[in-house]
Amino acid sequence: xxxxxxxxxxxxxxxxxxxxxxxxxxxxxxxxxxxxxxxxxxxxxxxxxxxxxxxxxxxxxxxxxxxxxxxxxxxxxxxxxxxxxxxxxxxxxxxxxxxxxxxxxxxxxxxxxxxxxxxxxxxxxxxxxxxxxxxxxxxxxxxx
Amino acid sequence: xxxxxxxxxxxxxxxxxxxxxxxxxxxxxxxxxxxxxxxxxxxxxxxxxxxxxxxxxxxxxxxxxxxxxxxxxxxxxxxxxxxxxxxxxxxxxxxxxxxxxxxxxxxxxxxxxxxxxxxxxxxxxxxxxxxxxxxxxxxxxxxx
Amino acid sequence: xxxxxxxxxxxxxxxxxxxxxxxxxxxxxxxxxxxxxxxxxxxxxxxxxxxxxxxxxxxxxxxxxxxxxxxxxxxxxxxxxxxxxxxxxxxxxxxxxxxxxxxxxxxxxxxxxxxxxxxxxxxxxxxxxxxxxxxxxxxxxxxx
Amino acid sequence: xxxxxxxxxxxxxxxxxxxxxxxxxxxxxxxxxxxxxxxxxxxxxxxxxxxxxxxxxxxxxxxxxxxxxxxxxxxxxxxxxxxxxxxxxxxxxxxxxxxxxxxxxxxxxxxxxxxxxxxxxxxxxxxxxxxxxxxxxxxxxxxx
Amino acid sequence: xxxxxxxxxxxxxxxxxxxxxxxxxxxxxxxxxxxxxxxxxxxxxxxxxxxxxxxxxxxxxxxxxxxxxxxxxxxxxxxxxxxxxxxxxxxxxxxxxxxxxxxxxxxxxxxxxxxxxxxxxxxxxxxxxxxxxxxxxxxxxxxx
Amino acid sequence: xxxxxxxxxxxxxxxxxxxxxxxxxxxxxxxxxxxxxxxxxxxxxxxxxxxxxxxxxxxxxxxxxxxxxxxxxxxxxxxxxxxxxxxxxxxxxxxxxxxxxxxxxxxxxxxxxxxxxxxxxxxxxxxxxxxxxxxxxxxxxxxx
Numbered sequence: 125x126x127x128x129x130x131x132x133x134x135x136x137x138x139x140x141x142x143x144x145x146x147x148x149x150x151x152x153x154x155x156x157x158x159x160x161x162x163x164x165x166x167x168x169x170x171x172x173x174x175x176x177x178x179x180x181x182x183x184x185x186x187x188x189x190x191x192x193x194x195x196x197x198x199x200x201x202x203x204x205x206x207x208x209x210x211x212x213x214x215x216x217x218x219x220x221x222x223x224x225x226x227x228x229x230x231x232x233x234x235x236x237x238x239x240x241x242x243x244x245x246x247x248x249x250x251x252x253x254x255x256x257x258x259x260x261x262x263x264x265x266x267x268x
Numbered sequence: 269x270x271x272x273x274x275x276x277x278x279x280x281x282x283x284x285x286x287x288x289x290x291x292x293x294x295x296x297x298x299x300x301x302x303x304x305x306x307x308x309x310x311x312x313x314x315x316x317x318x319x320x321x322x323x324x325x326x327x328x329x330x331x332x333x334x335x336x337x338x339x340x341x342x343x344x345x346x347x348x349x350x351x352x353x354x355x356x357x358x359x360x361x362x363x364x365x366x367x368x369x370x371x372x373x374x375x376x377x378x379x380x381x382x383x384x385x386x387x388x389x390x391x392x393x394x395x396x397x398x399x400x401x402x403x404x405x406x407x408x409x410x411x412x
Numbered sequence: 413x414x415x416x417x418x419x420x421x422x423x424x425x426x427x428x429x430x431x432x433x434x435x436x437x438x439x440x441x442x443x444x445x446x447x448x449x450x451x452x453x454x455x456x457x458x459x460x461x462x463x464x465x466x467x468x469x470x471x472x473x474x475x476x477x478x479x480x481x482x483x484x485x486x487x488x489x490x491x492x493x494x495x496x497x498x499x500x501x502x503x504x505x506x507x508x509x510x511x512x513x514x515x516x517x518x519x520x521x522x523x524x525x526x527x528x529x530x531x532x533x534x535x536x537x538x539x540x541x542x543x544x545x546x547x548x549x550x551x552x553x554x555x556x
Numbered sequence: 557x558x559x560x561x562x563x564x565x566x567x568x569x570x571x572x573x574x575x576x577x578x579x580x581x582x583x584x585x586x587x588x589x590x591x592x593x594x595x596x597x598x599x600x601x602x603x604x605x606x607x608x609x610x611x612x613x614x615x616x617x618x619x620x621x622x623x624x625x626x627x628x629x630x631x632x633x634x635x636x637x638x639x640x641x642x643x644x645x646x647x648x649x650x651x652x653x654x655x656x657x658x659x660x661x662x663x664x665x666x667x668x669x670x671x672x673x674x675x676x677x678x679x680x681x682x683x684x685x686x687x688x689x690x691x692x693x694x695x696x697x698x699x700x
Numbered sequence: 701x702x703x704x705x706x707x708x709x710x711x712x713x714x715x716x717x718x719x720x721x722x723x724x725x726x727x728x729x730x731x732x733x734x735x736x737x738x739x740x741x742x743x744x745x746x747x748x749x750x751x752x753x754x755x756x757x758x759x760x761x762x763x764x765x766x767x768x769x770x771x772x773x774x775x776x777x778x779x780x781x782x783x784x785x786x787x788x789x790x791x792x793x794x795x796x797x798x799x800x801x802x803x804x805x806x807x808x809x810x811x812x813x814x815x816x817x818x819x820x821x822x823x824x825x826x827x828x829x830x831x832x833x834x835x836x837x838x839x840x841x842x843x844x
Numbered sequence: 845x846x847x848x849x850x851x852x853x854x855x856x857x858x859x860x861x862x863x864x865x866x867x868x869x870x871x872x873x874x875x876x877x878x879x880x881x882x883x884x885x886x887x888x889x890x891x892x893x894x895x896x897x898x899x900x901x902x903x904x905x906x907x908x909x910x911x912x913x914x915x916x917x918x919x920x921x922x923x924x925x926x927x928x929x930x931x932x933x934x935x936x937x938x939x940x941x942x943x944x945x946x947x948x949x950x951x952x953x954x955x956x957x958x959x960x961x962x963x964x965x966x967x968x969x970x971x972x973x974x975x976x977x978x979x980x981x982x983x984x985x986x987x988x
């Protein structure tokens with residue numbers, strides 16, 4: 125199995141709902157350093173998993189939709205508890221949707237699985253990984 | 269698959285038995301920077317894998333049992349060759365046992381697999397990953 | 413010159429005032445991974461710069477005053493533009509004030525200079541360094 | 557599953573063929589920080605995955621075959637597009653071949669899978685992982 | 701003293717002249733992860749050292765002049781031994797020249813010193829720091 | 845001012861004397877990831893601060909004198925409280941002594957200052973920096 129990973133980040137405000145979150149129920153914020161790993165069994169004829177330039181732009185575009193925002197007021201996130209885990213899944217879903225729209229180029233369709241990791245500090249991170257296409261039906265997070 | 273990782277560390281002395289260890293047969297020591305990744309298929313109703321606060325405390329408590337000690341003289345490690353691999357397994361076992369005692373909260377039981385990684389320097393690490401419960405029978409490392 | 417550094421972090425929401433900040437004028441947030449370096453010319457009789465345990469607690473306490481908060485609504489920050497640079501200075505001032513209150517122990521008074529670095533992402537950071545006591549008069553940031 | 561990882565690096569020049577590579581079609585270069593993870597189900601009688609000293613030497617020897625070279629002119633790489641992905645596979649193949657020659661010691665044969673990760677910058681990496689032995693037949697990259 | 705640091709990278713080929721360089725006399729390459737730290741005594745009226753957006757763009761533009769190139773054939777580097785130290789100085793000089801052309805904005809003139817660090821691997825780096833303006837006369841590296 | 849930094853590590857056991865150290869008074873251990881930065885005003889005729897190959901070997905040799913040892917029983921450290929700060933100074937002294945013996949080559953004598961940083965975990969480090977030669981008289985740590 126081959127993979128390629130790219131890193132970017134976003135800086136957001138939000139609050140979390142539920143006693144389990146303690147002081148994180150207050151409005152606060154986070155820098156998420158985001159690693160997206162694209163995986164496939166074989167390389168294409170150029171010897172790559174995906175065009176890393178396009179992958180970088182795609183990840184940047186997906187994060188730009190949330191960067192420098194208060195997620196509590198984002199219409200597209202209405203009703204979501206924007207935990208690190210949920211955001212990892214949401215970014216996975218949006219990248220998967222972009223791949224289906226061929227935004228990674230024709231080779232993007234060969235990507236089999238994606239892992240999205242969000243580092244919220246030097247001591248904590250969360251991730252979601254799954255098959256591309258898994259999000260098509262039944263994603264509890266992406267409605268648009 | 270979702271996951272959450274937390275990082276902590278411990279500083280121990282020990283020696284290793286066997287010619288393969290060369291100078292590490294002498295009494296020496298290590299800082300282990302420890303990453304513990306908790307994984308499960310679905311999130312709970314709060315949108316999390318585990319309560320990260322409790323996970324952090326649990327990992328800290330498990331490491332506290334070895335921190336600032338000479339492992340060669342720890343009764344609970346008697347007979348073990350405390351290689352980085354063995355310590356990764358031991359920490360896995362102890363976290364698994366704590367989950368069975370519900371120390372991660374009721375949601376802890378939903379954790380399916382755990383990966384424990386010990387970084388012993390900027391150039392070397394070891395890890396153990398397995399299913400929670402795998403340690404119940406036949407662990408060669410955990411006797412209590 | 414000797415130094416000791418400790419690392420902690422805080423997660424805050426805020427917005428910045430001024431056209432120069434572009435989209436960061438919106439309410440957003442950040443994780444600041446904070447390194448505080450304490451420096452002095454000579455070691456004490458135990459062979460240390462400061463008690464690293466107390467230094468760790470002090471930094472944690474200073475950050476706890478801002479952690480999980482919206483800095484735009486913090487009374488103690490009223491009127492401040494909470495840029496990364498300003499926050500570095502503010503943390504420096506508060507640590508300096510705590511040292512004057514002997515919260516680092518009697519040896520804390522021997523600390524000559526402090527450097528506070530805030531990493532806001534994997535690609536950007538800001539810092540303030542100065543002599544302890546420099547903040548006593550004329551700090552534009554600390555009024556309490 | 558247990559694993560051990562070691563890190564080393566190499567510094568090479570090369571150029572890439574294909575419009576997809578844009579400016580990387582020009583002769584340029586890279587430092588690859590290389591992590592090699594060796595995995596097996598059980599530990600040996602010493603409590604290790606592999607002799608980490610021999611693993612470190614093996615990885616160093618494999619990288620030495622490319623280090624400080626222009627890969628465009630390496631006879632053993634003739635015809636290859638030396639993308640990060642292809643180099644990860646090539647290093648995997650060469651380590652696998654060395655294991656078959658017992659260069660990791662007799663325990664090396666117990667290694668089941670290997671993951672080779674090449675970090676080309678602070679924001680991009682590529683990896684190949686597979687079963688040892690998988691490369692025996694049908695590797696498109698290793699001819700010698 | 702306040703500072704702001706930004707990070708970027710470049711990937712170049714080159715060779716070094718002199719027996720001291722051993723195998724690095726051959727054509728090889730490097731990824732340089734570059735940190736540029738801008739320092740000044742006081743903040744501007746917005747509470748910043750420099751506009752971090754413009755600083756990021758400036759560093760990117762300076763590196764773009766060398767990125768994806770064989771430095772041995774760069775006309776602007778003719779006659780230079782492009783060691784990591786020399787490249788750190790060269791980048792310092794070019795940033796200083798850009799500041800004199802007001803490419804950091806009017807506030808850029810308030811920057812007093814700059815430190816440029818080039819990480820060539822996980823185990824080695826080189827840096828140059830100096831006063832802005834120091835490069836005006838007598839730089840042995842910048843001729844244009 | 846130019847500088848070059850190299851990184852290596854050592855793994856030691858020790859105990860610390862004094863109530864201030866709490867549980868670290870017990871025999872325990874540490875991995876120290878060690879950065880040594882060599883600084884001088886001007887480059888030599890090859891465009892370097894020091895021969896980085898020789899610098900790497902020198903740092904490795906100095907650390908080898910303590911690596912895989914119990915520092916409590918090292919004759920050359922008798923009477924020392926081997927805190928991270930003291931070890932940073934000790935390594936500084938030993939590197940300085942080696943430079944005086946020309947073990948860095950003739951160019952080594954041009955090094956003006958050295959900074960030795962010991963990272964004892966992902967959250968704590970200590971450092972000593974000083975002029976080469978400063979250690980000649982009055983070092984409280986180096987007797988040989």
